[in-house]
Amino acid sequence: MALAPSLHVFRHRAYLHFWLMRVSIAAARQMEAITIGYQVYDLARRPAETGGLGWSIEESAFLLGLVGLAQFVPVLLLSLVGGQAADRLNRKMILIVSNTVRVLLSFGLLASVFLPASNALPIIFGVAILLGCVNAFTPAAANSLFPRLVPRKELPNAIAWNSLGFQTAVIVGPAIGGLIYGFFGAATVYTVAIILASFAILAIATAKTPPHEKVLNVRGWSMVFEGLGYIQRNKIVLGAISLDLVVVFFGGAKALLPVFARDILHVGQEGLGILAASPAIGAATVAFILATRPLTRHTGPWMMWAVCIYGVATLVFGLSPYFFLSMAALIVTGAADEISVYVRASLIQLATPDEMKGRVSSVSFIFISASNELGEFESGVAARLLGPVGAVVFGGCAAIATALIWTRLFPDLARADRFEKIEEQAVSEKPPASV
Numbered sequence: 001m002a003l004a005p006s007l008h009v010f011r012h013r014a015y016l017h018f019w020l021m022r023v024s025i026a027a028a029r030q031m032e033a034i035t036i037g038y039q040v041y042d043l044a045r046r047p048a049e050t051g052g053l054g055w056s057i058e059e060s061a062f063l064l065g066l067v068g069l070a071q072f073v074p075v076l077l078l079s080l081v082g083g084q085a086a087d088r089l090n091r092k093m094i095l096i097v098s099n100t101v102r103v104l105l106s107f108g109l110l111a112s113v114f115l116p117a118s119n120a121l122p123i124i125f126g127v128a129i130l131l132g133c134v135n136a137f138t139p140a141a142a143n144s145l146f147p148r149l150v151p152r153k154e155l156p157n158a159i160a161w162n163s164l165g166f167q168t169a170v171i172v173g174p175a176i177g178g179l180i181y182g183f184f185g186a187a188t189v190y191t192v193a194i195i196l197a198s199f200a201i202l203a204i205a206t207a208k209t210p211p212h213e214k215v216l217n218v219r220g221w222s223m224v225f226e227g228l229g230y231i232q233r234n235k236i237v238l239g240a241i242s243l244d245l246v247v248v249f250f251g252g253a254k255a256l257l258p259v260f261a262r263d264i265l266h267v268g269q270e271g272l273g274i275l276a277a278s279p280a281i282g283a284a285t286v287a288f289i290l291a292t293r294p295l296t297r298h299t300g301p302w303m304m305w306a307v308c309i310y311g312v313a314t315l316v317f318g319l320s321p322y323f324f325l326s327m328a329a330l331i332v333t334g335a336a337d338e339i340s341v342y343v344r345a346s347l348i349q350l351a352t353p354d355e356m357k358g359r360v361s362s363v364s365f366i367f368i369s370a371s372n373e374l375g376e377f378e379s380g381v382a383a384r385l386l387g388p389v390g391a392v393v394f395g396g397c398a399a400i401a402t403a404l405i406w407t408r409l410f411p412d413l414a415r416a417d418r419f420e421k422i423e424e425q426a427v428s429e430k431p432p433a434s435v
């Protein structure tokens with residue numbers, strides 16, 4: 001058995017260009033996200049006489065939640081449009097245009113650094129909304145383009161490298177962003193992000209991708225309703241999607257990391273970067289293990305136990321007064337979440353017949369991807385009502401309770417064993433013909 005995914009896939013130059021684009025954009029996004037969070041929180045907490053708002057910890061944490069909401073609404077409203085665009089328009093061009101817009105928005109963030117809170121915050125929230133619009137178009141285009149850049153038999157290897165590259169960017173991006181912020185300021189972080197995004201545009205623009213093949217007669221809302229209907233009928237798919245949705249909505253602590261870094265653990269921007277990178281360290285480690293030694297048995301129990309461990313680790317983080325204990329707890333949350341994500345993604349793919357995969361994937365993307373931003377809003381509201389520590393503790397308890405409840409609500413998911421059996425069942429159970 002190979003010790004790592006093969007580098008042989010990078011002989012396909014178009015995929016190499018795509019991978020470089022993906023990693024560069026992921027790193028830029030992570031650097032900007034960590035900087036936006038700390039900048040917004042710091043502006044809210046800073047005394048009014050120094051250009052801030054002079055708000056309390058709870059009020060400032062709620063403002064962080066609003067940043068997540070600002071990005072969530074465009075994703076919710078435009079994701080279906082983005083999926084249709086990826087089928088009808090040139091996917092490479094969508095990536096070029098969307099990343100160009102991202103660069104222009106980064107210049108807006110750069111300008112906000114030199115303004116007082118009363119002027120900077122409207123700019124940041126405006127940029128957050130427009131970034132949500134960009135994020136509604138890029139995933140569908142990217143996920144539809146890269147499978148055409150490698151032979152079908154090498155697709156699993158390409159997927160493994162996509163995951164490892166993304167997780168590495170999620171580790172390095174926040175850590176470097178936090179360090180640069182601490183030593184050189186937010187303006188330098190945004191400048192580096194602009195450089196990375198510009199490199200990503202160059203990488204994909206120079207890739208020799210296959211000619212775009214339009215998908216004709218694609219039905220919009222009827223396609224979505226068919227996907228929703230199939231998810232409702234298939235309890236394994238419904239359980240996997242809804243489990244992740246509820247846990248991410250209630251159990252995420254990412255939006256509150258600036259609060260913990262500044263006012264609870266007192267580690268500043270540098271510590272914030274390390275805290276933000278910690279979950280990705282655990283996730284990347286598990287992603288590497290799963291790429292070389294995939295799960296073969298007891299997949300359902302693995303998922304349920306992973307969610308429980310995620311909840312316990314979230315509790316430890318919320319209650320910890322020590323930086324290194326908090327860091328270790330976040331590493332465990334990332335590792336547990338990666339197991340859950342791996343099993344969920346595999347179950348959805350294998351439990352869904354080929355003729356339904358596109359429709360189910362489009363619905364899954366809306367519920368799961370958008371739940372991250374909506375979960376950030378929930379964290380802000382909970383922090384406003386319960387305080388930041390109370391909000392994180394509540395999220396950890398909610399994750400544990402969800403795993404226990406879902407075990408009873410979706411016994412087929414909780415007892416799922418081999419992926420092969422799930423795939424055989426999906427093949428034998430054809431969905432009803434579309435009307």
